[in-house]
Amino acid sequence: MTRQRRSFSAEFKLEAACLVIDQGYSIAEASRSLNVGETGLRRWVTQLEQER
Structure with a gap:
């Protein structure tokens, strides 16, 4: 049985x-509390930093 990929809204x-950039959470802390993978969260953080 294959796992379905989760998708997240742009707002999420x-x-x-x-949380990571502005509020000082570590990527590990934020990923645990939001129940998302660290790799994906790291990508979102990098993308936001580039946009700013």
Whole structure:
């Protein structure tokens, strides 16, 4: 049985990345509390930093 890929809204990704950038959470802490993978969260953080 294959796992389905989860998809997240743009708003969720922005809020998750803001936790790391603006509020000082570590990527590990934020990913645990939001139940998302560290790799994906790291990508969202990098993307937001580039946009700013």
